Amino acid sequence: MELVNIYRNMSRSREFELAVAELWEQGLITGEMHASTGEELVAAAVTACLTAEDSLSLTHRCSSFVVARGVPLVPVIKELLGREDGLCHGRGGHMHLFSRDYRIATSGIVGASLPTGAGFALAAKRLRPHALAVAQIGDGALNQGMALETLNLATVWKLPLLVVCIDNGWAITTSSESLTAGSLPERARSFGWLVGNADGADIEDVSQAAKALVKNVRAGKGPAFLYARCPRMDGHYLGDALVRLARHPVSDGRDTLTKVVGGAFSQGGSGLISRATGLTRMMGAIGKIRHTPAHGDDKDPLVITRKRLSKQGYDVAKIDLEAQEEIRCAVAVSLGEEHD
Amino acid sequence: MIELSLGQAIDRAIENAMSEDESIVLIGEDVPMLRAPLYARFGVERVMGAPISESAFIGAAVGAAMEGLRPIVELYMVDFLAVAFDAVLNHMAKLEAFSGGEWHCPVLIRAPSGGGYGDGGQHAQSLWGMLSAIPGLTTIIPSTPMDAYGLTRTALRHSGPVILFEPKLLSEEWLEFLGRLGREDLEFDVPENASGMVNEDEFAPFGRAVTRREGGDVTILSLAVGVHRALAAAEALASDNIQCEVIDLRCLSPLDRESIRRSVAKTGRMVVVDEDYRNYGLSGELAATVLEAGLHPTFVRVCVEGTIPYNHRLEKDTLPSVKRIIEAVKEICQS
Ligand SMILES: Cc1ncc(C[n+]2csc(CCOP(=O)(O)OP(=O)(O)O)c2C)c(N)n1
Numbered sequence: 001m002e003l004v005n006i007y008r009n010m011s012r013s014r015e016f017e018l019a020v021a022e023l024w025e026q027g028l029i030t031g032e033m034h035a036s037t038g039e040e041l042v043a044a045a046v047t048a049c050l051t052a053e054d055s056l057s058l059t060h061r062c063s064s065f066v067v068a069r070g071v072p073l074v075p076v077i078k079e080l081l082g083r084e085d086g087l088c089h090g091r092g093g094h095m096h097l098f099s100r101d102y103r104i105a106t107s108g109i110v111g112a113s114l115p116t117g118a119g120f121a122l123a124a125k126r127l128r129p130h131a132l133a134v135a136q137i138g139d140g141a142l143n144q145g146m147a148l149e150t151l152n153l154a155t156v157w158k159l160p161l162l163v164v165c166i167d168n169g170w171a172i173t174t175s176s177e178s179l180t181a182g183s184l185p186e187r188a189r190s191f192g193w194l195v196g197n198a199d200g201a202d203i204e205d206v207s208q209a210a211k212a213l214v215k216n217v218r219a220g221k222g223p224a225f226l227y228a229r230c231p232r233m234d235g236h237y238l239g240d241a242l243v244r245l246a247r248h249p250v251s252d253g254r255d256t257l258t259k260v261v262g263g264a265f266s267q268g269g270s271g272l273i274s275r276a277t278g279l280t281r282m283m284g285a286i287g288k289i290r291h292t293p294a295h296g297d298d299k300d301p302l303v304i305t306r307k308r309l310s311k312q313g314y315d316v317a318k319i320d321l322e323a324q325e326e327i328r329c330a331v332a333v334s335l336g337e338e339h340d
Numbered sequence: 341m342i343e344l345s346l347g348q349a350i351d352r353a354i355e356n357a358m359s360e361d362e363s364i365v366l367i368g369e370d371v372p373m374l375r376a377p378l379y380a381r382f383g384v385e386r387v388m389g390a391p392i393s394e395s396a397f398i399g400a401a402v403g404a405a406m407e408g409l410r411p412i413v414e415l416y417m418v419d420f421l422a423v424a425f426d427a428v429l430n431h432m433a434k435l436e437a438f439s440g441g442e443w444h445c446p447v448l449i450r451a452p453s454g455g456g457y458g459d460g461g462q463h464a465q466s467l468w469g470m471l472s473a474i475p476g477l478t479t480i481i482p483s484t485p486m487d488a489y490g491l492t493r494t495a496l497r498h499s500g501p502v503i504l505f506e507p508k509l510l511s512e513e514w515l516e517f518l519g520r521l522g523r524e525d526l527e528f529d530v531p532e533n534a535s536g537m538v539n540e541d542e543f544a545p546f547g548r549a550v551t552r553r554e555g556g557d558v559t560i561l562s563l564a565v566g567v568h569r570a571l572a573a574a575e576a577l578a579s580d581n582i583q584c585e586v587i588d589l590r591c592l593s594p595l596d597r598e599s600i601r602r603s604v605a606k607t608g609r610m611v612v613v614d615e616d617y618r619n620y621g622l623s624g625e626l627a628a629t630v631l632e633a634g635l636h637p638t639f640v641r642v643c644v645e646g647t648i649p650y651n652h653r654l655e656k657d658t659l660p661s662v663k664r665i666i667e668a669v670k671e672i673c674q675s
């Protein structure tokens with residue numbers, strides 16, 4: 001039952017992201033819309049362990065957490081549309097979603113989710129015994145000073161903080177491993193944190209890890225760190241040029257490539273070897289994107305989970321249909337369209 | 341002469357400077373990809389991708405500059421400079437004064453700025469007012485590709501730290517990267533003539549404003565996108581027989597106070613158009629500049645009040661618009 005509920009939220013999140021992508025494509029959502037496709041399982045499994053007293057400090061890639069937390073979707077969608085009756089009256093937008101009722105805050109400043117989360121945890125410790133705070137963070141963001149500082153702060157203050165680090169391998173166009181020393185779970189471990197290391201496509205793995213860590217944090221044993229690897233299925237944001245370049249090299253790529261090749265062969269500048277390294281790195285990034293699971297293929301965490309639960313006899317198709325219907329209605333209501 | 345966008349003009353200035361000066365290195369998140377042509381041309385030793393660690397890499401740029409390199413640090417947006425404010429406020433800006441002029445800190449920070457594409461209030465600020473308040477920093481804010489090129493070239497020969505604000509709305513590359521993202525029919529309120537001709541031999545001096553339009557009734561002081569809005573407003577006002585003088589400040593520190601005073605002395609009316617926050621900033625400084633010279637013009641300012649909203653229409657109303665400028669000008673012409 002528990003796993004099914006997690007799957008239900010995965011499915012809802014995925015449908016939500018697909019609907020958002022459509023609205024974005026139509027130009028109804030402005031700016032950088034960061035889809036969380038590929039991360040749905042982690043968000044669903046973590047929020048499944050939370051109570052209404054717990055709070056969440058989220059990043060720019062927050063949709064799955066917001067959906068799984070159960071925030072009413074119409075105000076959320078209206079916020080993305082910039083409506084006056086949106087969650088934040090159209091003032092915040094997709095990177096700045098706030099809900100007092102659901103104890104959710106987000107930030108577009110990379111790394112900032114950790115200090116805010118530590119503050120949530122501090123308030124919980126003083127005001128709501130047994131409550132905890134979750135702070136979501138990306139792999140790239142764990143190189144931010146304030147994030148690293150928070151690892152120490154939360155330790156010495158013994159805060160009820162669960163950091164959920166989603167490693168999608170990327171920070172915009174940079175492959176994270178190229179600029180991250182050591183290992184992220186080891187960083188947390190070196191501060192004495194309890195660390196869970198999970199495969200973001202494995203529902204049992206993620207759910208067990210989340211439960212164990214939350215139990216520990218709730219018991220007052222100090223902060224914990226859930227590290228989960230997930231694919232970044234829709235690029236850094238909707239419309240990501242690198243994804244377009246990787247998927248449609250001819251139509252979208254020619255311009256970029258001409259510029260690069262032009263740069264590589266112009267006069268002056270570095271030696272040939274150095275220049276060749278530059279080109280090779282770029283091609284490497286594009287290659288990496290080509291190997292990222294696409295929607296609906298065998299490595300899509302949603303597909304993996306669907307198959308697994310279906311084998312266990314659950315009616316996942318029904319759950320998917322319900323999710324589709326829910327999101328379709330929410331979008332229609334948000335757009336002010338008639339709904340049957 | 342070549343036709344370039346404002347962003348391309350900065351790229352070109354950097355490329356030309358890097359080919360002349362081996363001590364220049366380019367540092368920033370994603371620069372191997374964002375500046376792929378430079379990366380391909382100058383290689384990994386000079387175009388260095390940085391982790392998301394602004395306080396560390398801007399701090400490191402200061403140290404590197406002290407010991408002989410000339411770092412260019414790219415930020416995704418000036419809003420994120422907040423994360424590394426110490427390096428700017430307490431180190432790069434202070435070094436020359438602290439060392440009695442013995443030590444210099446030639447760092448150029450390239451910081452895209454401003455809104456207009458619906459990204460929300462952490463990604464739309466201008467902040468040149470507060471940054472220009474810091475002694476020891478030079479701040480340049482081009483509104484044309486030629487100035488972008490010329491000011492960047494000057495910055496890369498300058499002995500001290502410079503912050504270059506790159507108005508995102510004037511750089512089609514940034515608009516594409518942050519706002520359009522392949523959605524070809526999406527419209528932004530981009531000023532006409534955002535692209536322009538660039539003469540690669542021309543440098544632009546610091547501390548010199550440019551008069552973009554002459555007129556005897558009202559002085560409009562502006563910079564960046566505001567200059568384009570002001571010119572459009574001036575054009576419309578001319579048909580009402582109000583002649584506006586539009587001055588593009590280009591550089592806030594040092595500020596060309598003389599040109600400001602000269603124009604305001606002539607018109608007796610002063611309008612400031614500023615995409616930055618109204619309070620405690622540029623517009624107040626400009627008022628002080630004329631008061632200190634004994635001038636007492638009628639004064640009105642069109643600036644940003646409050647946090648910039650996500651909603652695209654509200655954002656447009658918050659940023660100085662042609663409509664608001666026209667209203668402001670008419671207001672002081674009546675009083
Ligand atoms: C302080 C700061 N620096 C830079 C950025 C620009 N930026 C937005 S998202 C991002 C990458 C974040 O990577 P990661 O933490 O791995 O999260 P992901 O996007 O992969 O979910 C960057 C550099 C920012 N928003 N804030």
Ligand SMILES: [Mg+2]
Nearest residue numbers: 138139168170
């Ligand atoms: Mg990442």
